[in-house]
Amino acid sequence: MQKVPTFSKGGVHPSDKKVFSRSQPIERLPMPSELLVSLSQHLGAPAKALKAKGDTVKRGEKIGQASGFISADVHSPVNGIVKEIRKVTLANSVTCDAFVIVPDTEQDAEPTETFDWKTQDSAQLLAQVKDLGIVGLGGATFPAHVKFSIPADKSVDAFVVNGVECEPYLTADYRIMLEKGDEALQGAMIAAKIIGAKRIIIGIELNKVDCIEHLSAIAQSKGYPIEVMGLKMKYPQGDEKQLLKATINREIPSGKLPLDIGAVVANVGTCYAIYEAIVLHKSLYERVISVTGECIAQPKNILAPIGTKVSDLLAFCGGFSSEPEKLVSGGPMMGFSFFSEDTPIAKGSSGLLALAPQKKERTTVCINCGRCVAACPIGLMPSHLYRYIINGQYENAMQHSLMDCKECGCCSYVCPAHLPLVHGMKTGKKLGRKKK
Template sequence: MKKYTFDKGGIHPPDHKELTRNLPVETMPLPDELWVSMAQHFGAPATPLVKRKDRVGEGDLIGAVEKGLGANVHSPASGEVVAIASVPHPILGKVPAVVIKVDHSAPPKDYEARPWDGLSPQELLGRIKEAGIVGMGGAGFPTHIKLNPPPQAKVDTLIINGAECESYLTADHRLMVEHPEEVVEGVAIIMKILGVARAYIGVELNKPEAIEALEQAVKKSARQITVAPLEVKYPQGSEKQLIQAITGRRVPGGGLPADVGCVVQNVGTTWAIYQAVVLGKNLYERILTVSGRGVKRPANLLCRVGVRVADIVDYLGGLSEETVKFILGGPMMGFAMADLSAPVTKTTSGVTFLSRKEADLSNYGPCIRCGRCLAVCPMGLSPNEISIYMEKGRFEDTPRFGLLDCFECGCCAFICPSKRPLVQFIRTAKMKLRQKAMATKKG
């Protein structure tokens, strides 16, 4: 069997997937209240289209972005709007949200499959835009824009990202095992939109059940789709690394996948596209993993957007006394949070609760110039230099060490013997450069 992989850097962190790998997806019961964030996508937050005391139905449009990048936001359940409030966000601090009191007596919305072969690519894109679909691997880029590259891009290859190389997370794994036919049909829809005849589904070899399920579904569909077994190596699921692993093409610095004829979509996004086009269902729920030895009962949950982490913790029996860290996402690329009231969004792939034995809480030391971070960086950057310049307050000098090509995978911080928070230095440098650019523009 051919094993696909990228050639520069990478690491092999403990994956801890045994905690949830074999747990079927279960449906999280609706809580009494949902906090539906208006910032669930790349771009400006959506504007609420409802006000206090309004009645909303499951799937109703409640937020929209009129200008710039963004995506529609829909009500995850029937109920009454009780407030327009601010809720925690891992990057933006506080963001606007629609708070909905759930009507538990309302019947669930029914969806029926309908044919889509007769729809044009533009009609399919319109349905995806209407459904508010975004990249569900974490970036949250609006899918209707990503699937409409400029003609000069000459896209010829679609890659579906089922690598799920992040430690602890198994939501995509369970999705591929339990809904392979729907994933494959979603791939076919994207192929029609892009007008491509070639598609790959990249899955790491530590997910043999998913590879087998997808291969069987591809055979039934008789479509030109290849299930590509990926070597188990982090960050195999990064767009640029995945493109190189499967096609051998290299996305240039500052470039996009479309520049080398590729479009990459997460497998969760692909399933959402199937649901939007075939079932007419807007995006207001997703599968996520709740894991780590800090939570009493790990699980893979089908969870409505707007459910608070605190509600998930209660449902799963609470936290261990040894819990010391809570992360939205996985430990490599997720965001440590202090507030359990943070709501689930379209981009929440998991929630990780680390125990004292799992989390390294030691203080960091000075750079010892060992070069390990340079060796493992999949982009060939200099994280050590960025951190040193940041410590001296010289953030303006960091771009020459590759700052803007960094996608914050965390390989450098993982391997650093001095335990330096290299990703945090990098994120801070990017933030300060943005702030300086905005101040200069206003001035």
């Protein structure tokens, strides 16, 4: 029997918990009464405000200008008025300036005119990806135009689309693949044209067999040169390093990038955004977000304007069915806990989870069981690193490759002593960097 591809080192198998929202088609959120559109919703330098208090804005209009090499433009999600610019705190604890926009009662119709991407060369396509504010929608929010700018001394032969969505609960990518599959595949072909990749592969885990069948059927009937690859379920397969090992059997060496092994990876939601940018000339001002978890009354997959407050998403889902222990932005393994329902969503917000109280486990000392070592997909020694970090020996931790840690949480997930290992890694990386 043929082996189902996956990555080789470490990984865990959390229950996928996608049952809450997987059967819910994407619904558009009714227009909120106010949006908080932040200037820092991508990796890199915040954008520079192009509008001021009292200015009118149009949907899709650029309102923030990228301010560095790694930065991205920000666009208005609505026709409306800038009530003010004020500080907001995002779910990832970043505090930054945001436009407070009051939408008009009348909004423009959705763009319907289409443009042929095949007649444009890769430089034209790349310029539009930059101009329309596309960033990685899987959570990393790396500006797409930077990722797709291939240096002259490098070449790329493989473009790998991440359709894995291996974090429990999340179903936004799943719904995009089912409902916008053709568009997402065309977006993948556009991205491959920009970077000059001949081979396009989309990796999807086997808990989404319907997506594998659906996208395979589209690719076959339309003659798209795309391989749809079913992957064994294993977390964190959505990470670039694990996904490239699983799909094209290449390893990224420590400190290197996918580009160094001739590959570029992008999330399937990003491919859909690229399609909309190039074919509809639509900037990235809205996204699909899963609002789910045990405590959500009616879990949904929602197409919401960037800047929507969590309170508006919760209201659209009928509020809480029971009191959650915590709200999480993103997935439960790598997402961020936050408290305020005034928090706005940003380009990287793939999920909003309201999680039920968990049985409190008592933390004990490390029993040297080695489970964290076996689970680490990077091959690190989490127990040793943790010991260095709690003893303030950051240099030792750095020498033992702490900076290679992906903060995936596999070590914490398996630790029978319930040690906050991933929290320790995050702190160690932050303090270790400062000490350098």
